[in-house]
Amino acid sequence: MKRFSSFLTLLVMAALPFTFTSCDDDWYDGYDWYDKPYYDATENAIALAQTLNGTWTGTIVNEYTNDNGIRQQTQCSADFTFVQYRYDAINGTGYETDYDGTGRKQTLPFKWYVDYRTGNVYVEYTESGYRFLLDANGNSKYSGFSLDNSRFNGVMEGVNNDEFVFFDLYRVRGYSAPHKLKSADSTATVSFGKGEGKQFEISDAPVMLRRR
Structure with missing residues (x-):
């Protein structure tokens, strides 16, 4: 019984990092990035x-x-x-x-x-x-x-x-x-950004206002 309990403990501990990662991803994806200021970043x-x-x-x-x-x-x-x-x-x-x-x-x-x-x-x-x-x-x-x-x-x-x-x-x-x-x-x-030296090509497209 004791060996079985120890085995369960190890399984739970091994799963914890994945649980934390999942929660972190859920929090990040659910944050209102466009309207809610965020300060605690790198x-x-x-x-x-x-x-x-x-x-x-x-x-x-x-x-x-x-x-x-x-x-x-x-x-x-x-x-x-x-x-x-x-x-x-x-x-x-x-x-x-x-x-x-x-x-x-x-x-x-x-x-x-x-x-x-x-x-x-x-x-x-x-x-x-x-x-x-x-x-x-x-x-x-x-x-x-x-x-x-x-x-x-x-x-x-x-x-x-x-x-x-x-x-x-x-x-x-x-x-x-x-x-x-x-x-x-x-x-x-x-x-x-890794687009160093990106060549911006001036287009021969017509000059118009494009609404986005």
Whole structure:
């Protein structure tokens, strides 16, 4: 009987790590990342969010399926502003302002967060509900991003849609936060994403406002 009890104890102890992992995954997947501020993350994730924080300007190319079922591209100038919920949060709000060069523009609010387990960035546009992934490990035409103090480029991959948003942006303002991390050097260049050297191809697509 004693040997049987010891065997059961070993089985329970062996199962505990899997139980904890499952609970952790359930908690993570169930967290309201877009609307509920999250602060207790890794320093690398916080540094990424702090580097992202601010206003960026440049060019974007949208690729999507038009009403005739044909893949189509449009392009325009755009500003992106990312705002952390707090200086040490890995999520926040923001807005994208697109310009077509004729005086017309549109402003699209969004919410965003950094996945502290992978370094990926997720964006959800408030009005349409469209969600996009910026893959930290991607390094191809249709996946990946590169972010440092002054430049941000790559592609946003549609999660609940079939669109891609290619972007090449330069910082307008906002890079001052990373010195708030204890182990960070505010004068150093920091970089995120494995899409280093991603070549942004300026498309010959028509200049139009594409609503997301």
